[in-house]
Amino acid sequence: MDPFKLLSRSTKLSKNHAAQKPRTTPSSGQSSQPQVFAAENAQSTNTSKKRKRGQDQPVEDIGLDFFGGGSVKPTKKSATIEPAKNEDSDDDDQMGDDGDELQSAGTGVDDMGTDERKSILKSHKLKITWLNPPVAHKKDRKKDRGKKIKTAKAEKHSLYPQPIQSFSDMRDRFGVSSRLAANIEDQGYTTPTEVQLGALPLLLDAPERFLPPEVKAAAELSEKIDLLTVAPTGSGKTLAFMIPLLHNIGQARRKRKDRAISAIILAPTKELAGQIVNEGRKLARDTGIRITQVRKGMKLVAPANASNIEDEEARENTETVVKSDVLVSTPGILASAIHEATEQGSAALSAVENMILDEADVLLDPLFRDQTLSIWNSLSHEHLRVSLWSATMGSNIEELARSTLNARRTRVSDEGGQAVIEAPLVRLVVGLKDSAVPNVQHRLVYAATENGKLMGLRQLLHPASTSGDSGPPLLPPFLVFTQTIERAIALHSELLYDIPAEAGGISRIAVLHSDLSDTARDSVMTRFRKGEIWVLITTDLLSRGVDFRGVNGVVNYDIPTSSAAYVHRVGRTGRAGREGGIAVTLYSKEDIPYLKPIANLIATADKLKDGSAAAGTEGVQSWLLDALPSLSKKAKQDLKRRGVESRSSSGKQKDFKAARRTRISTKSGFLRKEEQKKKGAVRGSRNRKEASFADEGNETDFGGFD
Known part of the structure; x- marks a missing residue:
């Protein structure tokens, strides 16, 4: 079953779409390289004159289900691609095969020089800093300045453990x-990822193995x-x-x-x-x-x-x-x-x-x-x-x-x-601190109004074109984030019948929030991991830590309440270095005053991806960065606590007109008013019937006067 064909039928796709090769997505297969910052390392490995064992063997394209639920054990030949290895890594592999020749643990097996350690850590964008050096070390530095300690001030707190x-x-x-x-x-x-490459030696080795010798x-x-x-x-x-x-x-x-x-x-x-x-x-x-x-x-x-x-x-x-x-x-x-x-x-x-x-x-x-x-x-x-x-x-x-x-x-x-x-x-610190993952394509889409955002989400769900201007389509499965539980429920009701019955109908879309019972939450999570759910609407409940390896995209239907929230939301796709993930942020007129921190994050992610100093041109244009208003510290705090005021429960009580503009619904005000009248009539009839039953129960035959 091809979800894209089912959701995009009866649309005008480009003529050469069928002839195009399917693009790489997080759900299309196992990532052969789990390291986010390994591009330059992989190039240096391929240009090495000395052939690595198994390098001429192609990496197997291990097929996955939607979310890579099963653990597939790679072959030894496909696992030998280690981008940070050096010229003499063949000798290391030989020692690894003959375990008897290795030294005991903690004795410094294959010790690297300081320069070699620095080179590997820098190539993987790892920075390790000692935050609380002993006071004696600081006094010695002042007392014997330029004599006993030859390292520069910036290097006195930097550590270079031997990476694994x-x-x-x-x-x-x-x-x-x-x-x-x-x-x-x-x-x-x-092959360990960058954080594992740096953290495992720090947590498994003794501190004296990597702390500076002058402080021991x-x-x-x-x-x-x-x-x-x-x-x-x-x-x-x-x-x-x-x-x-x-x-x-x-x-x-x-x-x-x-x-x-x-x-x-x-x-x-x-x-x-x-x-x-x-x-x-x-x-x-x-x-x-x-x-x-x-x-x-x-x-x-x-x-x-x-x-x-x-x-x-x-x-x-x-x-x-x-x-x-x-x-x-x-x-x-x-x-x-x-x-x-x-x-x-x-x-x-x-x-x-x-x-x-x-x-x-x-x-x-x-x-x-x-x-x-x-x-x-x-x-x-x-x-x-x-x-x-x-x-x-x-x-x-x-x-x-x-x-x-x-x-x-x-x-x-x-x-x-x-x-x-x-x-x-x-x-x-791995990479640039507090930044979004660079292997995800970020988009900012202006939708003007709440109805425009709903229309934009439906266009993502039913792609009508594959032009280069709009970028690659967002393929299911994907996550949709809203600001509140009420908005998540309302959006789920609007999209409930948007997926055709041939594709699974209402079973392909679900909502997850903290008001659901533990059993219901576990059921939704299990179905989403199995690939039975294509579109999962949720709040920030799922924005942190939860690992969905095959999520092809993330849609911020409501803008995140902070820069950190954006980093964690879009991090649900592009896991473990997988390419092809898309993060779409829909914003309306009410969101413009709060948008600049997110735009800056997207521009920074584009710089990391392109490796150039130019402003990001893929996710956000430079003119937009200049036009967006800056956000004050108090406004950031208010946004983090309450979100956009008109979309929160407190905001609805203060500004009814703004709340009406931000309501998730395609129905006109007249139809909603008629529905409320019918609901009120039904509620009143039920209350009158219950009251009449109560009165009948109190009636008794007259028994005379005592």
Whole structure:
């Protein structure tokens, strides 16, 4: 079944459309290169004079269903394309085949020089910075300026760990267990993405292996680091923090035989938490490590008198006690469970040594900040290591993380009576910080009014032309984002019958929002992953972290409320370096005052894609950037909190005319008025009937006077 032919029938397509080759889309096949910034590296590999093993073999075009649900294990020959390898990589491969010749873990297998490390990290656009160097290092720099320390000031905080260029190297280099290494291979992971290339050595290696030599004697170093990671959407952050986490838990369990909660992973939505659990369980298969998603009703500790309970209902409650190594949860549910355990006088999370914040900028935003910090401060382990991950992270989030780490270390030191060693706080940035993915085609479409936006969306759903001016058509499946739940429901009602019955009819379009039950949300997510749903209308509920590998496009029916929201929305397509994704933003007259931050993001993404300094010409014209008004700081804050005022529930009460202009409907005001009259008449008739029944029930026969 070809969705494009079904949706574009009875339209005037170009004559040579049938003869054109099908364009590459995220759903058309497996991406042979998961790295976003690998174009220049791939060119340098092809021009190398020395032939790499298996380079002459073509990469197999592995077919996928709509969303690449099945994990396909690539052949060894197709997995040998590693763009960052050097001229002597053949020797490294030979050592990899003969595992007995390799040195033990942590001894510096195949150590690179500093210049070579810098070259590889720079080619993949990786920047690693040490944010809290010891005070002694700063004093030495002032005291012995130009004598003992020869590096420049900018390089004193830069780190250059040896990158990992193949997952097969981890077992010999870091001592990763054979079971975990086999699970990684079974999932088809061969070449790491940029964030994995930089983050895995930081989290698996000892800090003294990559910290500057002049600071090793300046202060006592912790065994692990705290990490802030900013990487593009779809770049593999989940795998980057899950592999070191499972490795560390496996090593700790060898020392102690009892099962205790060793790690906490926080995510802003249930959908993202469930996805992390699924990916973690695939990697933890047959390792004995248990990963659990915390749900309502689960308890962290059993009641103190659980052994004496005879009531059957009370005994059932004790059976919901979590027995796991890793807890994955949203902040609200876990904070409630911790509060309940604390009231019972039990320290349920005293053994937690790792805390991971996925989409950290949202978790530390005022919406979740109190809950997240309460969980963070309840962890009392002196060697707790924290890592924060997101595609967008402002300086305020970094400062909040730093202050929280310092405050917690001081509190734990005072409670324990001895000083807690300060861990290095390292920041890893992939590409340009807080920017949209460059492998997606961005479009800004002016639709003037709400009816124009609805018409524009219908044209995307039923493409009527393939002219070069309009660009390639948006092929299903794709996501449509709205500002509020009410608008998502209204848009779903408008488009419900736009897909012909031959193509599946109303079953091909669905709506997803937080007012639905957990069962309904899980059902919609499952059908969308299977490809049964072609158009999914949703709110920002699905804008973060959720991985749909085969989504061909994203439509911002309502403009995002912030630059970060735009980055995360359009990041649902173009995952893991897949080409062909399209992001369309429809804007009306009411959106023009708020559009400039989004236009700047699109222009920056076009620059990264073209590699030129010229303003982006594909998604946004330079004259439009100059014409759009700048947005004040207060206006940005108001937009982030409430969105466009006329489309929010509070705005409807203040400005009825503006709300009427922004209503999603193709019906005229007269028809809507007549419908409201009919609904009112039906409602009044029902109320009168219920009232008459109530009066009849109160009537009794007269029994005389007492």
